[in-house]
Amino acid sequence: MKFIALLIVLALMQYWGSSRFLHKDQWYESLLDRLADFRMPAELSLFIATLGPAALLAWLLSLAENWLFGLFGLALNVLLLLYCFGRRDYEGLLKHYREQCREGDFEAAFLFARQEFPAEPGEQDPADAEHLHRWMKRHLVYMGFERWFAVIFYFVLLGAPGALAYRLLHLSGELRDELEMRRLQRRVLHAVDWVPARFLVFAFALAGDYMGSREQVTSSIQNLQNSAAETISDAAHAALGLKSTVFSDNGDVEAFSQVSDWEIGQLQGLMARSAVAWILVISLVVVLV
Numbered sequence: 479m480k481f482i483a484l485l486i487v488l489a490l491m492q493y494w495g496s497s498r499f500l501h502k503d504q505w506y507e508s509l510l511d512r513l514a515d516f517r518m519p520a521e522l523s524l525f526i527a528t529l530g531p532a533a534l535l536a537w538l539l540s541l542a543e544n545w546l547f548g549l550f551g552l553a554l555n556v557l558l559l560l561y562c563f564g565r566r567d568y569e570g571l572l573k574h575y576r577e578q579c580r581e582g583d584f585e586a587a588f589l590f591a592r593q594e595f596p597a598e599p600g601e602q603d604p605a606d607a608e609h610l611h612r613w614m615k616r617h618l619v620y621m622g623f624e625r626w627f628a629v630i631f632y633f634v635l636l637g638a639p640g641a642l643a644y645r646l647l648h649l650s651g652e653l654r655d656e657l658e659m660r661r662l663q664r665r666v667l668h669a670v671d672w673v674p675a676r677f678l679v680f681a682f683a684l685a686g687d688y689m690g691s692r693e694q695v696t697s698s699i700q701n702l703q704n705s706a707a708e709t710i711s712d713a714a715h716a717a718l719g720l721k722s723t724v725f726s727d728n729g730d731v732e733a734f735s736q737v738s739d740w741e742i743g744q745l746q747g748l749m750a751r752s753a754v755a756w757i758l759v760i761s762l763v764v765v766l767v
Contacts, residue, residue, distance in 0.1 A: 480637060481764045483555035484630065488757070490560065500561045506531075506646060507653045520658045524666065527650055532643040539638060555638050562633070562641040564625020565652075566594075571621070572746060575614055579738040584610060591617075598664075611738050615745065619714050620707035622749045623678055624648060624671070627756065631674035634760055644670065671706035678752060679713040681759075685751035686717025718744050 509531075513523045535558070542551045571594060578587040584607040591610060595617040597603050604610040632640035647670060651663040679698045683691040694716040698709045718741075 479552055479555065480634060481760065483552055483559060484633065484757075484760070486552075486556050487559045490556070491563075498565075498567075500557065501565050503565075503649055503653070506649055510650065510654055514654070514656075520656070520662045524647075524650060524659065524662055528643050528646045531646060532639040535642055536637070536639040558638040559629070559633055559641060562629045562638075562645040564621065564629075565649075566621070566625075568618075568621055568625060572618060572742060575618070576739050576742050579611075579735050579742065582735040587614070598660075607734060607738075611734075611741075615714075615741065616707050616711040618742070619711045619745060619749070623675065623706065623710055626753070627678050628671060628674045630756065630760075631677065668705060672702075675706035675709050677756075678710050681752040681755045682710070682713045682717040682748060684755050686714075686748055687719050688717075690719050691716035714745055714748055718748055 506527075510523075510527055513527055516523075539551060539554065542554055545551065575587060575590065578584070578590065587607075588604065588610055591614055592603060595613070604613040628644055629641050632644045636643075647663065647667060651660055651667070654660070676698055679695055683695050691713060694713045698704075698713060701709070704712075
């Protein structure tokens with residue numbers, strides 16, 4: 479049933495292009511506010527906020543599993559998976575940044591980056607055009623990962639409750655401003671992202687330059703410290719054979735603009751090919767198992 483639900487979701491996403499009409503998170507924000515009123519430890523609060531709704535969902539799915547010959551459970555899985563996808567307009571962000579690159583308007587790009595991807599505590603804002611571009615590539619690649627790839631991974635592995643728990647973990651960091659909660663959320667997210675990020679690194683190698691990215695695949699498996707954003711960004715760089723961008727050092731804004739725009743286009747293509755690779759692998763596993 480999970481595989482059928484996944485295929486239906488992919489078909490719907492091709493038709494609609496987005497599932498934002500289902501992304502109503504007021505209920506979860508209210509839950510976080512109520513938990514904050516109890517002044518419980520951050521660990522307990524995060525545990526209840528993420529696994530509580532997932533456990534309730536698992537119970538509801540078990541009850542609805544056989545309703546209408548399983549059709550009700552299938553429809554519920556489809557709606558839940560659509561809900562669990564990322565919140566922001568990924569394609570719109572890519573398009574907007576590419577336009578700024580083509581125009582060479584890096585002041586506007588810097589303001590755009592600070593608004594869409596604000597620096598975490600202790601993290602410095604990009605200081606120049608080259609660092610800005612690296613910053614945007616890292617965040618855009620991770621955004622593509624968390625909004626779709628990781629959700630599909632946990633849906634296939636743990637069903638809709640697993641995908642919901644992953645999305646709620648992300649939302650807990652976005653909807654709450656408490657420093658302690660944000661730090662805890664990032665630590666948990668680092669652990670939760672570790673396995674699907676390595677699968678995506680391997681998908682990048684298959685969809686890109688495998689020979690040139692073998693070393694990156696090996697190092698990503700061995701490295702336990704790097705964040706998922708750093709890992710998959712470096713892997714994407716290696717899979718595309720991209721070199722360090724240095725045009726900003728000699729003031730050639732036009733050349734840097736062209737390279738920046740081209741690199742983002744290449745990253746879009748790599749993400750799309752990797753998505754196809756994931757679906758083919760999942761299909762193969764379903765057929766064999």
